[in-house]
Amino acid sequence: MTHRQRRFAATTRTLFKIATTSGVLAGAALAGAAPAGAASGAGRISSGVSYRQFDVPAAKGTVHAHLLTVDLTNPHVRVDLLHPDAVAARAQVSAMADAAGAVAGVNGDFFNITETQHPGVAATGASVGPAIAQGRLLKAAVPTAQRFGPSLPPGTDTTDVLGVGVDRRARLDRLTLVGTVRTPDGNLALRGLNQYALAQDSIGAYTPAWGTVSRKRATCGSDTSRAAGCSTDTYEVRIRDGKVVATSATPGSGAIAAGTTVLLGREAGADKLRTLTKGERVTVRKWMMTSASRIPYRFAVGGYPVLRDGQPLAGLNNTTSAVRTAAGYTTGGHQLLLLALDGAAAYRSGMTIAEVADEMRELGASDAFSLDGGGSTTLVARTAGAKTVSVLNHPTDSPERAVANGIGVFWKP
The missing domain is CATH 2.60.120 (Jelly Rolls)
Structure with missing residues (x-):
C-alpha cells in the first residue's frame, strides 16, 4: 500500500468510526444481509474488549475489515487458545468459543486440511505450529517442509508463535x-x-x-x-x-x-x-x-510474523490477494489486535500479506502475525445481551469452516 493509500485508509477508518456510532456500516450493504448480531459497526463487547468494522482500499479493490481490540492490562480480560477436545480434530470457531465461554475470538493456525498426496491416509486436522492452552503444551511444530499454507517469508519457520505470557504481555517468539x-x-x-x-x-x-x-x-x-x-x-x-x-x-x-x-x-x-x-x-x-523470552506462556498459537518492531518483514508476498486473519499488538504487548477480513462477494478480492503488514502497522501494531485465511477466516463475538457468540464477518465457506484452533478472548467479573 502506498503512502497515499495509507492516508486514505486512515481517513476512511475515521469516517466509518463516526458513521457507525448510530447504525450499520454503509459498506455492509454491499455484502448483503449482515450476520446475526452484527447490527452495530462499532461498540464494546465487554470492559477491555471492543469491536469495530471499516473499509480499507487494497490493490485489487476495497476490502471490509473486522477488528477486535483487547486490553491485556484489564484484570477481567484474558486471552487463550480455542481448540477442540483433541489436537487431531477440527471445530468451528463459534462452537469452540461457546464451549469455552469466550466472549470473542478469531480462527488460528494453518492445519493439515487434506491428504490428496497420500492416498489412503486420513487428514488429521492438526495444526502446523506449536500450541499452548492454559499454560499446558498441547503440541510442537511440524518440520517446515511439511507445513500447509502459503509460502513463508524468508527467515521464518513453523516454530514461530504469537503468545501471551503469564505476565499478560503479548509477544512474537519461537517455541x-x-x-x-x-x-x-x-x-x-x-x-x-x-x-x-x-x-x-x-x-x-x-x-x-x-x-x-x-x-x-x-x-x-x-x-x-x-x-x-x-x-x-x-x-x-x-x-x-x-x-x-x-x-x-x-x-x-x-x-x-x-x-x-x-x-x-x-x-x-x-x-x-x-x-x-x-x-x-x-x-x-x-x-x-x-527464543525471545524466558517468561512462561499461558497461550501460544502458530502462524508466521509479518511485522517486527514496526517494520514489515523483507520478502513479504505482494502479488497474491486473499481473505486474511491477522493478530498484532501495541503498547509493548499490552494491547492485542485481532483482524479478520470479510469474505462476502463484494470484498473477496482480499489483501496481500504485504498489505496486511501495512494495515496492521496503520492500526498501531508494532508486531503482527499472519494466521490462517481464506475459508478459515472467522471473527466471532457476543453482542449485547447474548449468551452465545455470533459470526460477525462473512466467511467465504458456508457453513462456517471447522478449523484446528483459534484465539479466544475471555472476560470474568
Whole structure:
C-alpha cells in the first residue's frame, strides 16, 4: 500500500468510526444481509474488549475489515487458545468459543486440511505450529517442509508463535521442542509431540491430547517435501506408568489412555525404539525452549510474523490477494489486535500479506502475525445481551469452516 493509500485508509477508518456510532456500516450493504448480531459497526463487547468494522482500499479493490481490540492490562480480560477436545480434530470457531465461554475470538493456525498426496491416509486436522492452552503444551511444530499454507517469508519457520505470557504481555517468539526418552541403555532424543508430521529418522511422542486419529500421517513426507511417500520403516512403543507395555511395527490409532504415552519412530528412530522390550523402564521428558523470552506462556498459537518492531518483514508476498486473519499488538504487548477480513462477494478480492503488514502497522501494531485465511477466516463475538457468540464477518465457506484452533478472548467479573 502506498503512502497515499495509507492516508486514505486512515481517513476512511475515521469516517466509518463516526458513521457507525448510530447504525450499520454503509459498506455492509454491499455484502448483503449482515450476520446475526452484527447490527452495530462499532461498540464494546465487554470492559477491555471492543469491536469495530471499516473499509480499507487494497490493490485489487476495497476490502471490509473486522477488528477486535483487547486490553491485556484489564484484570477481567484474558486471552487463550480455542481448540477442540483433541489436537487431531477440527471445530468451528463459534462452537469452540461457546464451549469455552469466550466472549470473542478469531480462527488460528494453518492445519493439515487434506491428504490428496497420500492416498489412503486420513487428514488429521492438526495444526502446523506449536500450541499452548492454559499454560499446558498441547503440541510442537511440524518440520517446515511439511507445513500447509502459503509460502513463508524468508527467515521464518513453523516454530514461530504469537503468545501471551503469564505476565499478560503479548509477544512474537519461537517455541522449539526439547525432549528426551530415558531408557536403560541411555537417552534418546525426542523430536516431536502430537504432530501430524515427524522429521525423518526421528522419534515423536503422542499423548491422550492427540485424540483418536491414526498416527500414520506422521510417517509420511520428508524433511524436504510434504508430498514424499510414507515410510515403511516405522515402530511404536506404548508406555504406561513408566514402563513399556506394548510395541507395534505400524502406527496405531484410537484413544490413548490417561497416563499413557505412545512413542512413534521412523527410519533411524524406529531402529532405536526396537531395542526397547516390554517391562523396561522408560521416562519421557519434554519442554519448550523459547527464543525471545524466558517468561512462561499461558497461550501460544502458530502462524508466521509479518511485522517486527514496526517494520514489515523483507520478502513479504505482494502479488497474491486473499481473505486474511491477522493478530498484532501495541503498547509493548499490552494491547492485542485481532483482524479478520470479510469474505462476502463484494470484498473477496482480499489483501496481500504485504498489505496486511501495512494495515496492521496503520492500526498501531508494532508486531503482527499472519494466521490462517481464506475459508478459515472467522471473527466471532457476543453482542449485547447474548449468551452465545455470533459470526460477525462473512466467511467465504458456508457453513462456517471447522478449523484446528483459534484465539479466544475471555472476560470474568
